[in-house]
Amino acid sequence: MNLEPPPRDVALRFVLLLGVVSLLADVTYEGARSITGPFLAMLGASGALVGIVSGLGELTGNGLRLFSGWLADRTRRYWFLTLAGYTINLLAVPLLALAGRWEIAAALIIAERTGKALRTPPRDAILSHATARVGRGWGFGLHEAMDQIGAVAGPLLVAAVLRIEHNYRLAFALLLAPALAALGVLLRARQQYPNPQDLEPSTGLAARGFSRAFWMYMAAVGLVAAGYVDFPLIAYHLGRHSAFPAEQIPLLYALAMGVDALAALIFGRLFDKLGISLLALVAAVSALAAPLAFSGGRLAALIAMAVWGAGVGAQESVLRAAVGALAPASRRGTAYGLFNAFYGLLWFTGSAIMGVLYDISLKSLIMFSVAAQLLAVPLFLAAVHAGKSPRPRSAAR
Incomplete structure (x- = not known):
């Protein structure tokens, strides 16, 4: 008697695990992004510098995604790049609590964006294998819905901390909890699904070039x-x-x-x-x-x-x-x-x-x-x- 769950159920569990990772990750960095502007100002940065730091972070992040996607395909190290990117992306946030100068805070903000850029293409490639079983639209839709729950919860959590204590550093420090939780769930997903490409049935698409x-x-x-x-x-x-x-x-x-x-x-x-x-x-x-x-x-x-x-x-x-x-x-x-x-x-x-x-x-x-x-x-x-x-x-x- 075969007690193995159907491939679709296995794939759905994997999608949900990655959704939990994104939810917790968004609590962390979207919560932080809601206060990085005033935090930089508190450290002495001008409005122009705040804009430059924000723009440079996005520019660096967008450019790096080209490289990280290519590198993932070239090395086949999708999990390694995803784990490395999430680690940089998430741990840069609570480290802001220790920043005593705006230059250090700016470097950490850019590091957070860099980590996100490093992990996004390989993470989406990993996710795409599972969505082939559950329906690509439904799989990515579930992932985005869970992501948005975190994106709303993070700023609300930070707002509550500031209302009670009005302490930016405490808010950043408390975001260590969802950051570590996200990394823990991600490691569990890696352990349970080391070869996510096995979840995707053959599509018959040619391997060379794009259509x-x-x-x-x-x-x-x-x-x-x-x-x-x-x-x-x-x-x-x-x-x-x-x-x-x-x-x-x-x-x-x-x-x-x-x-x-x-x-x-x-x-x-x-x-x-x-x-x-x-x-x-x-x-x-x-x-x-x-x-x-x-x-x-x-x-x-x-x-x-x-x-x-x-x-x-x-x-x-x-x-x-x-x-x-x-x-x-x-x-x-x-x-x-x-x-x-x-x-x-x-x-x-x-x-x-x-x-x-x-x-x-x-x-x-x-x-x-x-x-x-x-x-x-x-x-x-x-x-x-x-x-x-x-x-x-x-x-x-």
Whole structure:
């Protein structure tokens, strides 16, 4: 009598383990990111320096993802790079409690981003093997939903500490607990699933190079990223025009994050049924966020936050799932490195352009955002019809 659990159940448990890791990790570094700005200011950094440190951290992180994805495929050391990246990413946070100068704090902030960049492509490659069994959209959707729980819980935990003690160093020090818990769960996942590639049935995809559909998809992803207005700019606009009092704006972000988590699950299920063509619909709907946020009143802003959160949920789940469907398993790390770096670069570029346009013309900003995302629609559809991977495989059972 065979008492072994079905492959789908084994894969689902692995997805959930990695989801717990992401939840605890997000409690750690999203909690820290909510106060790094004022902490740097307390240490004597100027506003310009805070901006430079933040920008340099993101730039370094995006560039390194290209290298870490390639290195993972070249060495096949996916677990080693994932563990090393998480260790740097997570332990840099509580070390901020010991920083006595802004230069040391800045180095730790950049180290945290560097660790995240090092581990993200190999982690996503590992996750993609398991999602082939449970459904790529559903697997990445579950992972993103759990990730967002941590992203909301972390800042709330830090806010509670500051309300009681008003001590930044204590807040950073307490984040050691979820950091160590995340590393513990990750080590357990590594022990239980040392060869996650065994969870993925053969897809028949060629191992050399990337398909035409993949590059069309990447072009569409770049347009979505460039046209997606960043929340800080929306918050700046709403605060400047007194649409909402300052204390209510964080609640708008919480609303968006709640929708994000729910949307990741819904879009994940839909992706497993509809494939990449779903992303054309997502891009078209997401294009409504900028017009609603920048040209409407309070009700329009609330709707904009829901639309914006749904779009982020789709981007963090099914955009990643599609990479796994389009790239051969042997090149999955490189594919995720390209995806993350390209997405981050175009997001940064688009955000900078829209920031400049905001001071010139709100109409121009809205037109840029809408046009970029609508231009992605035919490219997503072209990727579907390129004939390589128009629809994801059904979850193997």
